[in-house]
Amino acid sequence: MRKRRVSGRLPAQTILILACIIAVFPLLWIALASFKTEVDASSPATRAFDFSPTLSNYGSLFHSPTFIADAITTVVTTVGTTLLCVLVGTLAAYAFARLRVTGRRLIVTMMVLVQVVPSIVLLIPLYKIASAVGLYDQWITIIVIQAGLLTPFVTWLMLAFFRALPVEVEEAARVDGANRFQMFRYVLIPMLTPGMVAAAIFTAISAWNSYLVPVILGQSQAQTLTAFTSTFITTDRLVWSQMCAAAVLIAGPIVVFTLILQRPLVRGIMAGTLKG
Numbered sequence: 001m002r003k004r005r006v007s008g009r010l011p012a013q014t015i016l017i018l019a020c021i022i023a024v025f026p027l028l029w030i031a032l033a034s035f036k037t038e039v040d041a042s043s044p045a046t047r048a049f050d051f052s053p054t055l056s057n058y059g060s061l062f063h064s065p066t067f068i069a070d071a072i073t074t075v076v077t078t079v080g081t082t083l084l085c086v087l088v089g090t091l092a093a094y095a096f097a098r099l100r101v102t103g104r105r106l107i108v109t110m111m112v113l114v115q116v117v118p119s120i121v122l123l124i125p126l127y128k129i130a131s132a133v134g135l136y137d138q139w140i141t142i143i144v145i146q147a148g149l150l151t152p153f154v155t156w157l158m159l160a161f162f163r164a165l166p167v168e169v170e171e172a173a174r175v176d177g178a179n180r181f182q183m184f185r186y187v188l189i190p191m192l193t194p195g196m197v198a199a200a201i202f203t204a205i206s207a208w209n210s211y212l213v214p215v216i217l218g219q220s221q222a223q224t225l226t227a228f229t230s231t232f233i234t235t236d237r238l239v240w241s242q243m244c245a246a247a248v249l250i251a252g253p254i255v256v257f258t259l260i261l262q263r264p265l266v267r268g269i270m271a272g273t274l275k276g
Contacts, residue, residue: 027251034058034245041240057245067228067246073139074208074224080143081150081207086200088147089154090192094184096155097162098170108159111152119149123216130217137219145217146207154199161195162188201261208254225250 032048033041040051061067096104126145127136135141165188173183189196214224225246232243 030244030247033240034248036241038241057242060242061245070223070225070228073222076139077142077224078204078207081146082200082203084147085150085154085203086196089151090158090196092155093158093162096159111156114152119212123212127216137221139222141217142214142222146210146213150203150206154203157199158195161192165191205254
């Protein structure tokens with residue numbers, strides 16, 4: 001009986017292993033190419049493991065003032081976008097869940113539909129507006145626009161957490177004499193921490209990996225690392241080795257960040273699916 005169960009699982013396990021190999025191989029190729037010279041990185045795939053490792057690509061990046069400046073910009077815009085999204089999204093979700101907002105169902109539906117619209121459609125007019133008011137290539141512009149694009153998702157996510165909380169908790173706080181701010185700060189926020197952590201993680205990943213917004217609305221002062229990688233693509237050549245090294249440095253912090261906060265993320269997702 002046990003052998004039959006094992007043999008029955010074998011096809012599914014084989015498919016999963018093949019899927020993992022297909023998903024991981026491009027990442028492995030990028031990681032290996034980051035330790036190659038440009039000649040080895042441009043060599044055929046049959047010589048993927050035939051090279052002498054070098055750290056020159058990483059050294060050139062860390063000695064590049066542009067890379068350091070773009071890294072600082074990426075951190076600032078990611079943190080700013082995350083804080084703004086979580087703050088505005090949480091307050092908006094509370095309003096939709098607890099207050100009598102006229103047409104709230106229509107507004108929530110429109111927020112979901114906005115996520116279907118390609119961001120490039122919105123960025124072109126936003127570029128013209130930012131240029132007209134003198135806010136092109138500014139940190140604050142990147143933060144505000146990224147927050148505007150991501151806040152609907154955060155609001156929709158936090159709305160599920162608010163709906164999962166029993167109204168009796170708020171009524172009990174009001175009976176004890178707490179005003180709306182005290183109830184929100186000392187009663188709801190501690191209960192919503194898992195949801196806010198989950199929303200912050202999703203927002204930070206999206207903001208860190210954002211490409212279109214900094215490419216269109218930033219140039220030198222507000223260029224992020226994702227936009228920096230495009231500098232390795234020129235009209236006559238493509239610098240594979242350094243671009244792969246930059247990709248590893250961009251993906252590394254997010255991978256570590258996600259692994260560290262994996263448990264709070266899972267708890268946040270599970271908490272949003274349970275009714276209080």
